[in-house]
Amino acid sequence: MSSSAAPSPSHDDHEKHDHGEGTAADPCAGPARGLWSVDEHLADILATVSPLEPIELQLLDAQGCVLVEDVAVPAALPPFDNSSMDGYAVRVADVAGATEEFPAVLTVIGDVAAGAGGLPEVGPGQAARIMTGAPLPPGAEAVVPVEWTDGGTGGGAATGMTAASAAPEGSAGEVRVHRSAEAGAHVRRAGSDVRAGELALAAGTVLGPPQIGLLAAIGRGTVMVRPRPRVVVLSTGSELVQPGEALGEGQIHDSNSFALAAAARDAGALAYRVGAVADDAESLRATIEDQLIRADLLVTTGGVSVGAYDVVKEALSADGQVDFRKLAMQPGKPQGFGAVGAEQIPLLALPGNPVSSYVSFELFVRPAIRALMGVEDLHRPRVRALLAADGPVSSPAGRRQFLRGTYDREAGTVTPVGGAGSHLIAALAHADCLLVVPEETESVAPGTELEVVLLG
Template sequence: MSSSGTAPSDHGHTGPSDHTGPSAHSHGGEGPGDPCAGPARGLWSVDEHLDDILAAVAPLEPIELQLPDAQGCVLVEDVTVPVALPPFDNSSMDGYAVRVADVAGASEEFPAVLTVIGDVAAGAGGLPEVGPGQAARIMTGAPLPPGAEAVVPVEWTDGGTGEGAAGTMRPASAAPEGAAGEVRVHRPAEARAHVRARGSDVRAGELALAAGTVLGPPQIGLLAAIGRGTVRVRPRPRVVVISTGSELTQPGEPLTEGRIYDSNSFALAAAARDAGAIAYRVGAVADDAESLRAAIEDQLIRADLLVTTGGVSVGAYDVVKEALTADGEVDFRKLAMQPGKPQGFGMIGPDHTPLLALPGNPVSSYVSFELFVRPAIRALMGLADRPDTQRPRVRAVLKADRALSSPAGRRQFLRGTYDAESGTVTPVGGSGSHLIAALAHADALLVVPEEATGVEPGTELEVVLLG
């Protein structure tokens, strides 16, 4: 069986194959008119395999969630504003609420002297009315009292009679309720100065968020600000990642002879979270078909999507194929790509849960995830028609010391680093699908098209940006 560590064998092998066509197990067969039927030739293209997956994966049913649980989910309905935001005129500064006429012409030499009639704190009710020659001390966010037309910042005043040095404000509790004082204002203020108008953010009845919006922190904040405690969304998909291989040891445990550490389940679970899913990682399952079937059945209860890694090639211990082909629900096929030639896809269990079976070598499994699993996750979220269903792609010029070779008829994905400033991409590491260290230092995939067998430095290529 293929492994999810750095084993020397490559079950993403892309050498010659006598495979003459896709298995008839795919979605119940490939008869005439079957929309899920594979191509007549022996190899599926990358695009055909992805199209087959997206045609079968439907968005999850909407549910109502509390705001903290809705982060990362996709709205399924327009949200309108029930009340204006802010709901009342309020002060943007600590200072004094005044009438414009009372501070007209005020200066350091000739300040306007006003009677302070009380305090207005944030959340206050029973507001005092500001009349001619009067002012109300006001805090940031507090409602503008009736009669007041502007707010002068405390820095424009002496801080009020008996209230400390200029530029400071006495705490509201420092004077008895209703006690009057004086404040000297050294600058004039225009009407509505330092006042946040009611509805200046959004007005009642306006669209706050449109259906299809992915709820990030700012969107969650807006929903809370307009009083929404719950929201109707498509939930984040639950993705279960299962690695296979009797040779696998969990990180942190002693590594005995002939064994390797399980890396794939950690990498793919992290990739699933990065794509927007809730990820569950299952420890490595040994090379036993019954054990794998039992593990999958146990996980179906919490899975919207299952991902296995390893055991999809033609080896004697490739038990993923053995475990999943017997009932005809999963089709194992070969793709015209490198790395990642062997792939499996099907709908399993009573709820027809999608399962993607990926190769076991680290680079093969990760490239396969980015090309096929990530779009499936986004489709489950209801984002299949958005540009960000897949990773962004750009054109970049190859920066290399020598030409790159590529197998004829295969779309090759090589690791690289992308420089946006120069518009160039540089290969990292070799083409081996076990070279996980090179993958860790790459931020892009170079795409060599099927018709190319070599790429010279200076050639423009398509580049998939990873993150």
Template sequence: MSSSAPQHPRPEGGHRLWSVDEHLADVLGAVRPLEPIELQLLDAQGCVLVEDVTVPVALPPFDNSSMDGYAVRTADVQGASEEFPAVLTVVGDVAAGSGELPTVGPGEAARIMTGAPLPPGAEAVVPVEWTDGGTGGGAAAGMTPASAAPEQAGGEVRVHRAAEARAHVRARGSDVQAGDLALAAGTVLGPPQIALLAAIGRGTVRVRPRPRVVVLSTGSELVQPGEPLTAGAIYDSNSFALAAAARDAGAIAYRVGAVADDADTLRSTIEDQLIRADLLVTTGGVSVGAYDVVKEALSSVGSGMPSASAGSGEDDTEVDATRIDFRKLAMQPGKPQGFGTIGPDHTPLLALPGNPVSSYVSFELFVRPAIRALMGLPESQVRRPSVRAVLKADKALGSPAGRRQFLRGAYDAESGTVSPVGGSGSHLIAALAHADSLMVVPEDVTSVEPGTELEVVLLG
């Protein structure tokens, strides 16, 4: 056999290959939404509501003015015009927030501000622009600040137009009624939902909290960015990239940084971090090498991973609660993957491969959905959206048989096309930084001609 002879794919020594979909289903099958907690309104931004919130008091809670003007009785202004104005006695001001209200009797008016309660006796509001504003002159453009002209809360006002009953009055309950469903359980709380909750008086709400995701990269070759690069070393980018991506997915991310390739160090670091982790993500050390410490440290059940809690007799059953399954997936990049739960609380752990692009693609496919499932987000928001787009390229894309390939793409919504960015090497992190999507080449496709329609996962 010459060195240029075709290399036939070999069976994987009895190890089955798992599909991307099988692995994702296993991850999502093992991840439960976090237990809800009561949070201050602004702390709940982006979280999922777990209670049906009903309206305790009507909104608005009282009849109030929609204009700055005068609260009047309609009979008093009937037929009023600029030439023949209705002249009314001003019995006082009703500002927004006024608790004690003047009563408006026949021939009387109260000066009233937007949002202020309609005082007893009044039936309608005439805008200040329909009056002389109490000045005795022509039509007013507005009111003088009360601090500068307190006398205008009294005296007389000339009204130039009639008003129907309820004119410029917002009725109690016209927005929502007490007992109405304000927001249903499952609603994601964005700014408008927070507005509604505040408006109905809710200072706190019951939501699923943001998951706390601990990210650590492994590899004795890893140097912190900004430090000098020694021989054989590279910079740790995974812990930065995945901490940023975890935040982007909605999590609170803790970047632990790089851990050297030593199983004991890794185990004690993970044990240490369990206390603040709803999900652990590691990169590197999951393949078939002699220094793949993540696999070494976590794959053996009863590997000595101690319980995070002080060990009582009962906790002994939890000592071996580490069940991380290491698999080969039928995908490129990202073939070696680990997943399982760890520690006394069965905290989910995803062990991703160490290549920067492999780990990033793996994060998108498996960790991001896990984070969003922990948040309790609706099914439609757990995965990235994907679209169909036509491949725009100079030449066909090659893809290995039996592997689902994920290639960096630039998607153009207007033309419905996607173009490759960079090559297929799993270390092409520069290309990733200029891509906005992942082109998906199915397992049974080995060549994609330009003009072919592809599935495209939008990373935006």
């Protein structure tokens, strides 16, 4: 039930004793104990969790959400031919053969700024000074960058002026062009990004910054999405103290609620962390009741074993809404899952040891969050890698073990980090993957190929 790097003397011992969290093979493990497999428990969760109903959101509010509609392009992007450079809009024939020694001398008939209307028409021997993003004026076929010119003169200004300080709008002037240009040079053609009627984004797309930018560019102010799930995380234990506060005798800092709230955000949810709840069933029930108004998913940590102060099990098992079960896995054997409140909000009760709670989150809570979001890819990526270790790695019989490790992509190897203890949060902080040892395997020799769950 504790949630720090050091196990709680009153809560961690019975969890390890009853569930093998820190031991080797459990001789009582197996069908006679009614153990659920990891896959059965996950399937039970995913069969219960449904994607949230779509809502219409403003673009920035939709970041991280999943699109539920195909979005078509209403008008071409860009909607008109425009300049990709500051320079001069010219006719190709007027600058053909232009060189430093023999520049083309053109009359500047005016300026074209971004957003300009009433465009001047460029005729033979003429040019219009143009800014990046400004529409290509009629008659012009290309843009020559200001660096290819003398900067333009006009209104008595000296040769060599920059584009920013050249002749004012409407004034007469000249520009000397030192290089030729082909038709379409430095011009962004209308529809060169997307054309009207094309698919901009397909339903199922997760909206990140580039997608939000595209929606804005095609004129969408709102969009229909499945909202980000609201996940409430709370830890239990009278021994828990908030980080930053001084520890009293027998107390530890609450780390689980911070780690799991961060993990929920990483999965795409809006996370709300509740301060640690003391070991009192009535207090826990009241806290959960208060949190239901802002929760699409509730996650508790600690209090799911068989000790005298396992408050989550005591508070939630009486009415049968939450089923507490034992899984054939290490760490994380004790688990709880059900639905609470009038709206039947899903609740996942995780063990209290920090490694157990985090591994359980990755295996069960993260997929549930992704399912609520409506994404197709619920799981972390998995690869196969060769075990790199000084000696064989042991695993309890009948348990699927999840060891922490570091993955070397180039070498195709994975190295265990720390031991199997479910309190070793420092080792977890240095891991970027989980090594999966199958239930039927009790010893893994170096060089053996294992499945690896990538966390980064």
